Amino acid sequence: xxxxxxxxxxxxxxxxxxxxxxxxxxxxxxxxxxxxxxxxxxxxxxxxxxxxxxxxxxxxxxxxxxxxxxxxxxxxxxxxxxxxxxxxxxxxxxxxxxxxxxxxxxxxxxxx
Amino acid sequence: xxxxxxxxxxxxxxxxxxxxxxxxxxxxxxxxxxxxxxxxxxxxxxxxxxxxxxxxxxxxxxxxxxxxxxxxxxxxxxxxxxxxxxxxxxxxxxxxxxxxxxxxxxxxxxxxxxx
Numbered sequence: 001x002x003x004x005x006x007x008x009x010x011x012x013x014x015x016x017x018x019x020x021x022x023x024x025x026x027x028x029x030x031x032x033x034x035x036x037x038x039x040x041x042x043x044x045x046x047x048x049x050x051x052x053x054x055x056x057x058x059x060x061x062x063x064x065x066x067x068x069x070x071x072x073x074x075x076x077x078x079x080x081x082x083x084x085x086x087x088x089x090x091x092x093x094x095x096x097x098x099x100x101x102x103x104x105x106x107x108x109x110x111x112x
Numbered sequence: 113x114x115x116x117x118x119x120x121x122x123x124x125x126x127x128x129x130x131x132x133x134x135x136x137x138x139x140x141x142x143x144x145x146x147x148x149x150x151x152x153x154x155x156x157x158x159x160x161x162x163x164x165x166x167x168x169x170x171x172x173x174x175x176x177x178x179x180x181x182x183x184x185x186x187x188x189x190x191x192x193x194x195x196x197x198x199x200x201x202x203x204x205x206x207x208x209x210x211x212x213x214x215x216x217x218x219x220x221x222x223x224x225x226x227x
Contacts, residue, residue, distance in 0.1 A: 042220065042221075043218040043220045043221045045217070046215055087154060087155070089215070091215075099157060101157075102155040102156075103154060104153070105154050
């Protein structure tokens, strides 16, 4: 089993749609979780950290379920500019700067 | 957050040659990492660059192939040695700072193609 797994995608959705991505991780000792966004031929950029209580940033909502070792990202009212690959990232240690493991990514295309 | 500059941004190299990639940060950071992203794949950690000591390599990566230097808290280099077409990839530097509670963030990468 891979350390971090994501929905394989790709997701092709119309503008305005709501889309959800799922991620599971295998290391129960993991402490920190993130969603990164990677545009084509660009470096990954932090989208948001994922907190135990769940967190929201505008149209984006992240949830964490430690018992199920599951992370989700919900995007509401999709925009064309949301088209990118979304990477689930899990910290393998106890501090935010420890080694992180990247999921394979889920590709999203928002269609006019 | 720190500004990270990677050089070169891209290169095309002949097989059997070596290329050194530089990562410069505009502030002192504790941790510097080197990743590889092969075409259509996610990121794989190559090694953690340790200031003043040998880098810590991940399984499948060795110092002879990917020598790393980190002479100070703002600079690191990754050399891709004796390159083959399989080394064609994006190489990314990332940084993090102890006690900042901030996740890693990345330089804009070096796109390397081997002929």
